[in-house]
Amino acid sequence: MRNGNDHKNYGNKNIISEKSHDQSESNLKDNSSKIINFEKDIKKDIPKNQLISVQKENIISQNFLDNKRNFDSFPGSLVPFKLVKGNEIIPDVQNVVSTVSLGIQLDLKRIALKARNAEYNPRRFAAVIMRIRDPKTTALIFSSGKMVITGAKSEEAAKLGCKKYARIIQRLGYGHVKFLDFRIQNIVASCDVKFPIRLESLAHAHNQFCSYEPELFPGLIYRMITPKVVLLIFVSGKLVLTGAKERKDIYQAFNNIYAVLCLFKKT
Known part of the structure; x- marks a missing residue:
């Protein structure tokens, strides 16, 4: 209008x-x-x-x-996150620029x-x-x-x-x-791993890739090199993936990070 x-x-x-x-x-x-x-x-x-x-x-x-x-x-x-049913987690594309x-x-x-x-x-x-x-x-x-x-x-x-x-x-x-x-130019996706994450421990162990300042922003920013994707990781287990120019990079980035997140699962 x-x-x-x-x-x-x-x-x-x-x-x-x-x-x-x-x-x-x-x-x-x-x-x-x-x-x-x-x-x-x-x-x-x-x-x-x-x-x-x-x-x-x-x-x-x-x-x-x-x-x-x-x-x-x-x-x-x-954007709002969509919960994944079952055990298979596939990032949901939210925005293509x-x-x-x-x-x-x-x-x-x-x-x-x-x-x-x-x-x-x-x-x-x-x-x-x-x-x-x-x-x-x-x-x-x-x-x-x-x-x-x-x-x-x-x-x-x-x-x-x-x-x-x-x-x-x-x-x-x-x-x-x-x-x-x-x-x-950019593909943005989101997903939920369905378990809480110890962000401080993750940031310390992967400090060369991470930026975590909870006073400014509640999520951990993880800059993956291959593929070149940035992930916003929240303590709740929700993720935002951005910076990819191909959908396959979104999926690969999530597969790479999922094993890492399992190591920092809150018990």
Whole structure:
């Protein structure tokens, strides 16, 4: 749903003035930890102060947790956990993030005015936010023609969503839309091992891979090298796996960590 106040501003020729850009940057400082960090081509479109890394030291921050409630434009990565029945545990994919380029420059104000399912507030964020219901996804559309799609539950749904957004843009008068360089950037999954874990002991024994600061965040952050996946491990036995670009890496990472977690099971 569009913001009525935004539409009033569209008539002002100076809406994209230096002053508004300065104000935009100021307003965005508080939201600096709320957006996923993608590859270099996407970084060019998003100011550095708006990114949160899903790699290495910046995988998650307290600022992200504090502000998550106020930033409902993006489907959350830390989603409710689904309990696994039986003895076989398979991580459940919760979010697939993908990127694609349309190969053309876009007029974001025009798109926001013509599309029913879009909103645009350049003072808050330099992209159109568009949503569709099938597959249920959210797209960030940049003036460069690059798109970031999040919220898909599978790789196939992510690609289908990208194509639907591209068709929407095409119907708005951009006849030369292309579908270039589609990539899966991040897969987020969750699971429950069904037993409590001694996080402090795990952090001490695997200190080269772990970061555990319960005063800031209740989960242990485990950075696996092969495959390159980050795991958020909670004392309850619930896990979030993120950073994978292929589903098989999620499964392999869980298989690797499960044997380790069994050694640190609370009795």
